Amino acid sequence: MHELSYATSILNALMEAVENQKELGKNPLKVSEINLEVGELTLIQMEQLKFAFEVIAENTICEGMKFNVEYIKPHILCKDCGYEGDAMPKDEIGVYCPKCNSMHLKIKGGKEFNIKNAIIEFDDEE
Numbered sequence: 001m002h003e004l005s006y007a008t009s010i011l012n013a014l015m016e017a018v019e020n021q022k023e024l025g026k027n028p029l030k031v032s033e034i035n036l037e038v039g040e041l042t043l044i045q046m047e048q049l050k051f052a053f054e055v056i057a058e059n060t061i062c063e064g065m066k067f068n069v070e071y072i073k074p075h076i077l078c079k080d081c082g083y084e085g086d087a088m089p090k091d092e093i094g095v096y097c098p099k100c101n102s103m104h105l106k107i108k109g110g111k112e113f114n115i116k117n118a119i120i121e122f123d124d125e126e
Ligand SMILES: [Zn+2]
Pocket: 078, 079, 080, 081, 082, 083, 097, 098, 099, 100, 101, 102
């Protein structure tokens, strides 16, 4: 289940961000939300990822965090007809050119997995 490895890397990144804030003298209470960019070609099942995250984030500052996901459409360059633009996944493993149906493509986008930012709540009362 590769969702678990994504969940683990998200948690690690967040815990590192929390540690950095602590080093700056701040007092993070909770990581409440995360904004992700996920390419449709990653085939990540977000429900599974969230479930895995809930399990590993239990009793951490990230417990109960909300996921906001922006999906990125596959972007291709067709090596047969030269079409460049968005494409739809044909099945679970591939995409095809919407003009000529070729699968001889250069994939230029759609495999992203980026943490855009996270919302950390702080204890402001010094
Ligand atoms: Zn084409």
